[in-house]
Amino acid sequence: MAAAAGKPPNCSTPASPAPSDCSIDGADIKTLLSQLPSKSDLEGMFFKMEKTFVDKLATLHEEVSHVGNRMQTLDEEGITTALQLTKIQSLQQTHNEAILFLQRKIEDLDNRGRRNNLRIRGLPEAPDGESENVTLTLTSLFNKLLNRPHDTSINFDRAHRAVRPKALPNEKPRDVICRLHHYPLKETILQKAKQLREIIHTDHKILIFQDLAQSTLIARSALRPDTSALTERNIRFRWSFPFALLVNRQGTTHTISTPADVLTFQQALGLPTEPVEDRTGLPSDKDRQLPQRAKWQRTPRKRPKRAQSGNELTMTPRGATHRTP
Known part of the structure; x- marks a missing residue:
């Protein structure tokens, strides 16, 4: 017991005395205090943090400025594009009107070239294997309209059926287009045909119109x-x-x-406002079809023929020919 009493107290054991017996001496406290950051250390730390934040904010400000400049540029380009689009639309409208005007001129020239023409609908065609004399048939028809002898001569520049395949027996016959040499005679025949409600020739109903451009x-x-x-x-x-x-x-x-x-x-005129089809001749987007390329198909590779006996030509893998021995 005496020896145990002479030893210093053991602070690590559970049966150690009160905490006052395990206190830290002054040297240890000075060492701990010396390891704490000083005021200058804290100022340096805050200076570095502030510099980092300032650099980050400067970078962010530069990026925001760049985005703002880009947005302004896009707005200016958008305004320019809108102005150009308006100009293009106006120019397109002008072109459409010019094209329509030119089409009307061409159409007028085409119709002026058909002033002496008549289109006759309903004349039956000759059966297969029989020849047809269109001029003789029209002469008889026109003389009947004019109350003249059927054999009275009429000067035709030309007369023919519409240029398309011959109609089948159960289909309507092809129209006949004729050009009379004298314009007054053509007008007289056309006016007479308009006055008559019905024209019957060879037991067929005949219609006579002015020949017009398509x-x-x-x-x-x-x-x-x-x-x-x-x-x-x-x-x-x-x-x-x-x-x-x-x-x-x-x-x-x-x-x-x-x-x-x-x-x-x-x-x-108080008519029903029904839409009509645009006949300017300009194709619409839905009717405009782009040319389609044919799908590429891989050509099967030809296999070389096997060599046969005899003096015959064979194909080698490289495509060269030689004669087999």
């Missing part, structure tokens, strides 16, 4: 709902050249010469 026929077909509505309302109309639909009502002339005139024409 573009004119398509444009008139597009306005068929309007002409039908005018007929139902007993409103007289007439066609003009270049292509135009004219109605003179109460001293005012209403005209359709371009697709843009249709709506105003319908409203002025």
